[in-house]
Amino acid sequence: ADIRETVVIAREEEQGQAYLCAYIVSGEVISVPELRAHLSAQLPDYMIPSYFVALDRLPLNSSGKVDRKALPVPDREASLHGYEAPRTTEEALMASVWQDVLNVKRIGVQD
Template structure:
């Protein structure tokens, strides 16, 4: 049983979309208040229509959690996928990650997949992943890792992200790697990603610190940049 399909064409996508709803399926992308979000805005994907099952076998609690009433079609149910996605202008849906991959940084809940998608929108970025790390005081910060065609400066990436994301979603550090580390079964090995200390391109030596974390690391920016040249 499938709910979406996509025609494989080259349209300049930064990632392969998961497609458009099948004729007997309704897809909703909703915020935490069960309201539909605008095109291009991330939300949780819900599936309704003929393909929705009755629930999980012998798992009533999980069934209640995942199969919820459809507020847009009284009497019908929809499946809560737990997937983070957004509508594209051409009607396709782009998968951004899992809802449980959200992190909280300085009081803001952030969908890592949305930041990764913004990074991949840069024409020179081949791969990108973003993780949350903690400093010595236990404060969380975002660190972006990317594979690019040639050397790509942090300032350029920061500029691109600032045009697409709110300031609190822009990573504190950017690390360019030759390739992403993988586990034996071919999945991204986040634990093997290098620490940003001494491996990042600070890229903003002439810019003022944006937050408390930047203030703490700002004095070391020039030293690290010089050491990496």
């Protein structure tokens, strides 16, 4: 209910892997884990965005539509709200493998 505007677009990483990114305008700070939990109750996993970016307002073009080219690329490290560190040796090993594959510095057990 706190979200005023949103847009979700497909982006592509350096390796060519596609992902969804949601841009949200809200008057309140939105908890990403809570947002993911809410969405997972209504959408299949592949439709839940990988990244959520909070904006003060959506950029608009001269015709008043969302200017998708002006939307910022998500900061992959800043998007790790709700990070949960690996607890076991097996989880640490899996996190390490995914960090190498995805070329990110930190992977949590919920990622």
